[in-house]
Amino acid sequence: MAWTDERVELLKKLWSEGLSASQIAGRLGGVTRNAVIGKVHRLGLSGRATSSRSSVPRPRRTHTPRQNRAPSLTFGTRGNVALKPTFEEEYEAAPAPAPVEELVIPLHERASILTLKESMCRWPIGDPTEEGFHFCGRKKSGSMPYCEHHARMAYQPVQARRREKRSANG
DNA sequence: CCCTGATTCGC
DNA sequence: GCGAATCAGG
Numbered sequence A: 001m002a003w004t005d006e007r008v009e010l011l012k013k014l015w016s017e018g019l020s021a022s023q024i025a026g027r028l029g030g031v032t033r034n035a036v037i038g039k040v041h042r043l044g045l046s047g048r049a050t051s052s053r054s055s056v057p058r059p060r061r062t063h064t065p066r067q068n069r070a071p072s073l074t075f076g077t078r079g080n081v082a083l084k085p086t087f088e089e090e091y092e093a094a095p096a097p098a099p100v101e102e103l104v105i106p107l108h109e110r111a112s113i114l115t116l117k118e119s120m121c122r123w124p125i126g127d128p129t130e131e132g133f134h135f136c137g138r139k140k141s142g143s144m145p146y147c148e149h150h151a152r153m154a155y156q157p158v159q160a161r162r163r164e165k166r167s168a169n170g
Numbered sequence B: 001c002c003c004t005g006a007t008t009c010g011c
Numbered sequence C: 001g002c003g004a005a006t007c008a009g010g
Helices: A005-016 A021-028 A033-043 A148-154 A158-164
Strands: none
Touching: A005 A021, A005 A033, A021 A033
């Protein structure tokens, strides 16, 4: 994604309005917050009103961070989207996610494949072949790849299969 | 851990 | 010029 005049203008506007770099990156789309910050610096609008941190002259890095920086991948793979549960030991995987989702995720909480972060619920909503497809995007629940709600949908308790064992007590 | 901007430097 | 990796801090 290139920095067209329009995008630069929008960047300037949003930056002046006080949005954070990640917020702006999300709005623009196709760029990370790093890209936004880099561009902001190149444009020379880094100092945004009150900056208490600007008076911190860090002693410049003395070591090279990495020999190789950008990954060879041209396509962003941030966020693995593998959804196969591996909890069969204690949980049974649901037959299949319902094609239609009963939850409606607020627009600002939605996650696309590009905005989905490691900490976000990966429950797919909608049809991947259709346009409105997105992920739940809310906070994950513990080690689950899903939020609490979707974790319960994905992993049904073993209670369902317990009926085979009836107590011989009475 | 979540986030913020700042900086360096391979590309 | 671009932006990932990194750094420094809240």
